[in-house]
Structure formats: structure tokens, C-alpha cells
Amino acid sequence: MTWLVTGGAGYIGAHAVKRLHAAGTPVVVYDDLSTGDARRIPDGVPLVEGDVTDKAALAEAFAKHQVTGVLHFAAQKSVPVSMERPLFYYEQNVGGLAAIVAAMNEAGVRRIVFSSTAALYGLAPEETLVEDLVVDPISVYGETKLIGERMLRFASAACGFSWIALRYFNVVGADEPALGDTSVGNLVPIVFRCIDEGRTVSVTGGDYPTPDGSGVRDYIHVADLADAHVVAVNHLIGREPGSVGEVYNVGTGTGSSVLEVLDAVRAVTGLEVPAEVVARRPGDPARSVAGVAKIERDLDWRASRGLTDMVADAWTAWRAAR
Ligand SMILES: NC(=O)c1ccc[n+]([C@@H]2O[C@H](COP(=O)([O-])OP(=O)(O)OC[C@H]3O[C@@H](n4cnc5c(N)ncnc54)[C@H](O)[C@@H]3O)[C@@H](O)[C@H]2O)c1
Numbered sequence: 001m002t003w004l005v006t007g008g009a010g011y012i013g014a015h016a017v018k019r020l021h022a023a024g025t026p027v028v029v030y031d032d033l034s035t036g037d038a039r040r041i042p043d044g045v046p047l048v049e050g051d052v053t054d055k056a057a058l059a060e061a062f063a064k065h066q067v068t069g070v071l072h073f074a075a076q077k078s079v080p081v082s083m084e085r086p087l088f089y090y091e092q093n094v095g096g097l098a099a100i101v102a103a104m105n106e107a108g109v110r111r112i113v114f115s116s117t118a119a120l121y122g123l124a125p126e127e128t129l130v131e132d133l134v135v136d137p138i139s140v141y142g143e144t145k146l147i148g149e150r151m152l153r154f155a156s157a158a159c160g161f162s163w164i165a166l167r168y169f170n171v172v173g174a175d176e177p178a179l180g181d182t183s184v185g186n187l188v189p190i191v192f193r194c195i196d197e198g199r200t201v202s203v204t205g206g207d208y209p210t211p212d213g214s215g216v217r218d219y220i221h222v223a224d225l226a227d228a229h230v231v232a233v234n235h236l237i238g239r240e241p242g243s244v245g246e247v248y249n250v251g252t253g254t255g256s257s258v259l260e261v262l263d264a265v266r267a268v269t270g271l272e273v274p275a276e277v278v279a280r281r282p283g284d285p286a287r288s289v290a291g292v293a294k295i296e297r298d299l300d301w302r303a304s305r306g307l308t309d310m311v312a313d314a315w316t317a318w319r320a321a322r
């Protein structure tokens with residue numbers, strides 16, 4: 001059973017590759033290295049440099065490496081950029097998955113794990129976001145991932161695939177310093193950059209209907225998230241193709257506010273970390289916290305690392321990269 005990991009040189013994909021490789025599951029990385037780094041790939045794991053929208057190159061990689069399953073991480077992931085460049089996001093995220101599904105179908109590959117996102121819940125007001133909510137994404141990014149889930153649902157029924165879509169909440173941390181997140185799009189790396197540059201952190205919104213007024217999110221350690229992928233892969237391996245088609249939230253089930261994240265950064269770094277409340281960011285929900293009962297029940301997976309672990313590991317990786 002060889003698993004082709006698209007985006008395996010990226011932040012989250014590389015963590016999953018490391019875990020699968022260590023567990024003895026044969027993997028091959030397929031990545032165009034646009035945001036990835038080949039140095040994240042463990043020795044002994046082959047890298048195919050290619051674009052996920054290139055069906056012929058995918059078909060070649062499937063044949064050469066006798067691929068029997070796919071983990072599809074490769075995508076564009078910025079909410080604001082998706083609003084500025086929607087066509088690029090549809091091309092990459094929807095077109096990329098469509099090419100993979102078509103290449104899988106032609107090659108007889110019938111198992112896939114797909115990277116989805118909590119961003120597809122949009123402004124859903126529920127205290128806890130559960131998988132069967134009717135969702136209405138408010139960003140192109142969230143929409144492309146919802147289209148991806150639906151594509152898998154309908155195409156899998158016709159092609160006899162088994163599939164699992166994992167909706168990641170807010171991913172933080174690193175398993176080892178070399179695997180850290182090098183993009184500075186999210187809160188924790190933004191705070192670290194403010195520390196490095198001696199700037200005050202902007203808390204975007206202090207008047208939300210949350211206990212301290214700042215936005216609440218479900219932060220999940222990337223190592224826990226990587227473990228969820230191993231569990232998903234084993235779930236698919238252990239069952240007949242065509243018999244599994246499910247969406248799972250991947251979070252801790254616990255919300256932390258921006259002010260609580262800042263306190264965790266202060267505790268970890270021992271630094272003051274000045275912050276000021278500024279205007280809300282347009283389109284931000286007050287609260288985004290995962291319902292995790294489904295993944296606990298079906299896959300027997302639960303997060304084991306808390307916010308302090310996440311921030312500490314993210315800080316170690318941030319320092320090592322500088
Ligand atoms: N990081 C998060 O907080 C987060 C949250 C929810 C969902 N996700 C999803 O998780 C997945 C991985 O995210 P990440 O944080 O590791 O991002 P990343 O940018 O670090 O990794 C993406 C990888 O895909 C590769 N790639 C991009 N476009 C490609 C293409 N057209 N062909 C081949 N390779 C290509 C990049 O080189 C990179 O190695 C994405 O699908 C993203 O939407 C991420």
C-alpha cells in the first residue's frame with residue numbers, strides 16, 4: 001500500500017509524511033515546492049516534483065510508485081488572498097482535486113484523505129460546530145474546500161472510492177524545529193513576528209460576545225493533526241474501497257481567545273508582549289470551536305496537546321528558523 005502525499009513538503013503534509021514513514025507505511029511525496037521545502041521530507045521518502053493540476057504527471061507518478069491511496073494536502077490556503085484571486089483558488093483547489101480524482105479513477109486508486117477546513121463553516125453561530133451543519137462559506141477559500149468535499153462525495157459514489165475529509169481548525173506548533181510553519185498568515189506566527197520586530201500585537205476585535213471580548217478559536221497541535229491522518233489512513237486501509245465516505249472535524253473541542261493565546265505566549269517566552277485592541281477583521285466569526293464527538297467515536301482519535309504545548313513548540317521552531 002503506497003500513499004502518494006500531495007503537498008508533502010508543506011507544513012502539515014510533512015508532519016503526516018514523517019508519522020506515516022515512521023509507522024512503516026510506504027509514502028511518496030508529490031509537490032511543486034511552491035511553498036514547500038524538500039528538506040522537510042525524511043530520507044528514504046521519494047519526491048516527485050509536479051503540479052497537482054497536471055493529470056498526466058499524476059498518472060505517471062501513480063504508475064511508477066504503484067500508488068494505492070492518496071493524501072491530498074496541496075492547495076492554496078489564504079482566506080484574504082482567495083478573495084483577491086478567486087479564479088486562481090478555484091483552479092488550484094478545485095482543479096487540483098478534480099485532476100487527482102480523474103487520475104485515481106483511471107489508475108484504479110480508490111482511497112483518499114482530503115485536507116478540508118473549518119473556514120467552510122463561515123459565520124455559523126452555533127456554540128459548537130458539528131459536521132452535519134448546513135454550511136455557507138463566506139470566503140472563496142472555504143467554498144473551494146466545500147466543493148472539494150462534495151466532489152469527493154459524488155465522484156466516490158460513481159467511482160467506488162473510499163474517502164475521508166478532515167476539517168482542520170486552527171493549526172499551531174511543530175513536531176520538531178525543522179518542520180515549523182514558515183508562513184506568517186496566522187495569529188501565533190504574527191505574534192512572534194511582532195516580538196522580533198518590537199511591535200505591538202493588534203487584537204482584531206475586543207467586542208465579540210465572548211468571555212473576554214476577543215475572538216475564540218479551537219487551536220490544534222500539528223502533531224495531533226498528523227496523528228489523525230495516520231488514523232484516517234489506517235481506517236481506509238482496513239475497509240473495502242467504496243465503503244467509507246465521511247467528514248470529520250479535527251480540533252480539541254476547546255476554545256481559546258486571542259487574549260488567552262497572548263497569555264500563553266507570555267508564559268512560554270517570558271516576554272511582555274504588548275497588545276492593543278483594534279477593529280474587527282471583516283468576516284471573522286466570534287467563535288469557531290470543533291465538535292469532536294464524531295471523530296472520537298468513529299476513529300477513536302482525540303487531541304492530546306494543549307495550548308501551552310502548541311505555543312512552546314511553535315516558539316522553538318520559530319527561533320530555530322531565525
Ligand atoms: N495551515 C492551516 O492552518 C490549515 C488549516 C486548515 C486547512 N489547511 C489545509 O491543509 C493543507 C496543507 O496546508 P499547509 O498549512 O501545510 O500549507 P503549505 O503551504 O505549507 O503546504 C502546501 C504544500 O502544497 C504544495 N503545493 C501547493 N500548490 C501545489 C500544486 N499546484 N501542485 C503541487 N504542489 C503544490 C506546496 O509546495 C506545499 O508544499 C492545505 O490543503 C490547506 O488548505 C491548512
Ligand SMILES: O=c1ccn([C@@H]2O[C@H](COP(=O)(O)OP(=O)(O)O[C@H]3O[C@H](CO)[C@H](O)[C@H](O)[C@H]3O)[C@@H](O)[C@H]2O)c(=O)[nH]1
Pocket residue numbers: 077078079117118119168169170171185186187188190202203204205214215216217258281284288
Ligand atoms: O493579527 C491578528 C491576527 C489574528 N487575530 C485573531 O486571531 C484569531 C485567529 O486568527 P487566524 O488568522 O490565525 O485564523 P482564522 O481563525 O482567521 O482562520 C484560520 O483557521 C481557519 C480554520 O478555522 C482556516 O484554516 C484559515 O485558513 C486560517 O487562516 C482570530 O480571532 C483573529 O481575529 C488577531 O487578533 N490579530
